Amino acid sequence: MPCVIIAVAARLRHTDDVSQPVRIAPSLLAADFAHLADEVRSVEDGGADWLHLDVMDGHFVPNLTFGPFITKAIKSCAKRPLDVHLMITDPWTYADPFLDAGSDLVTFHIEVEQNGDVGELLARIRSRGARAGLSVQPDTPVERLLPFLDRLDLVLVMSVFAGFGGQKFMPEVLPKVQELRDRGFTGDISMDGGIGPETIAAGAGAGANVFVAGTAVFGVADRKARIAELRDRAAAAV
Ligand code: DX5
Ligand code: ZN
Numbered sequence: 001m002p003c004v005i006i007a008v009a010a011r012l013r014h015t016d017d018v019s020q021p022v023r024i025a026p027s028l029l030a031a032d033f034a035h036l037a038d039e040v041r042s043v044e045d046g047g048a049d050w051l052h053l054d055v056m057d058g059h060f061v062p063n064l065t066f067g068p069f070i071t072k073a074i075k076s077c078a079k080r081p082l083d084v085h086l087m088i089t090d091p092w093t094y095a096d097p098f099l100d101a102g103s104d105l106v107t108f109h110i111e112v113e114q115n116g117d118v119g120e121l122l123a124r125i126r127s128r129g130a131r132a133g134l135s136v137q138p139d140t141p142v143e144r145l146l147p148f149l150d151r152l153d154l155v156l157v158m159s160v161f162a163g164f165g166g167q168k169f170m171p172e173v174l175p176k177v178q179e180l181r182d183r184g185f186t187g188d189i190s191m192d193g194g195i196g197p198e199t200i201a202a203g204a205g206a207g208a209n210v211f212v213a214g215t216a217v218f219g220v221a222d223r224k225a226r227i228a229e230l231r232d233r234a235a236a237a238v
Contacts, residue, residue, distance in 0.1 A: 022234040023049035023210040024227050025083050025190070028074070029065065029165045030214030037077040043217060046224035047231070050083040050105070052192070052212045054165075055098070057088040060112065061163035068097040075102030083107070083212075085135065085192065087162045092116040099128045107133030107156045107190075110144045122151045133190070137162060142176040146183070153187050155180055157208065160193030165214040169194030174206040181207035200230050201237035209238075 026048050031039035040051065053071060058064040075082060081104035088094060091108035092115065098106060106125045110118070118134070125132040133154035134145055138161055145155060157176050160167035170193070177189055190210035191203040200211055211234060220226045 021209060021238065022204065022231050023188070024217075024230050024234075025050040025052040025210055025212045026217040026223070026227070027052040027054055027165065027192070027212050027214035028218075029054040030218035032218075036074065039218065040074060040077050042223050043227070044079055046217075047227045048080055048217075048223075050081045050210070051078055052083045052085060052214075053103075054214075055084060055086050055088060055094075056163065057090075060089045060109065061087045063163045068094075068101040071098055071103065072101035081105065083190075083210075085156065085212075088112075090115060092121055095121060095125060096128075099125065099130055103130055105131040105133055105154060107135050107154060109135045109137065109162070110148075111137055111140055113144075118148060119151060122148060126151075126153075133188075135162075135192075136176065138170050138173050142179055145180075149180075149183065149185050152185075154190055154210070155185065155187065156190040156192055156212075158193055159191050159195065159199075159203070162193075167194055169196075169199040169202075171199075171202060174202055177203065177206035177208050195230075197226075197229055197233055200234045204234035204237040 026043040056063045056065045083105045084098050084103040086108040089112055095106055122132040131153035133156055135156035137158050159169050159173050188210050189208045191208045192212035195211045195213040196216035217223055217226050
């Protein structure tokens with residue numbers, strides 16, 4: 001078993017800069033899918049820490065995106081960790097195929113907890129060498145996460161309703177981030193939705209350290225300058 005632990009630690013060290021206090025995770029939902037490998041390269045060369053993959057099933061959210069097959073294709077051309085956000089009703093069935101495809105972090109939503117054993121799935125994700133996360137929609141109280149905090153590597157606080165890119169940031173979710181930190185949660189707190197140069201400081205000030213940005217990064221030609229701008233504004237607010 002120790003060699004497994006060492007192998008996992010080495011893998012994470014190789015792909016992730018753990019000394020980085022602020023992480024920028026461009027969401028490929030806003031990328032040009034006709035040139036996906038070029039888009040991945042442009043944000044990695046621009047300093048992206050993680051690549052955020054938005055998986056939607058047309059059931060948990062009213063939109064459909066992609067599955068393990070495309071995730072595996074992205075993995076084949078990616079150097080940075082894949083941060084996979086499962087906006088799906090049945091992560092118990094589909095987490096393993098996404099892990100097989102090379103996901104480094106797998107996050108699913110607490111709103112589907114009636115469909116399976118949340119603790120079992122978090123343990124399964126970790127047992128496969130990935131990091132495990134839970135997400136909350138804007139209208140879901142953060143208290144729903146409390147029974148699982150000690151088993152989470154990441155909490156993803158939605159700052160828009162899941163389903164579509166390009167929506168407006170909802171500042172009313174910021175107290176959830178603050179509450180998680182007040183309760184002593186030391187894992188990653190990610191904010192997802194409407195993150196850009198005008199909103200990232202509020203998230204960082206509340207205690208978030210990972211910022212998912214789709215439109216703000218892929219909507220500009222100079223991804224490197226935009227990622228640096230986001231990072232600087234977040235770091236200045238910490
Ligand atoms: C929304 C997704 C987000 C989305 C963010 O359901 O989870 O990751 O891509 O897009 P922007 O940054 O455009 O709000
Ligand atoms: Zn997302």
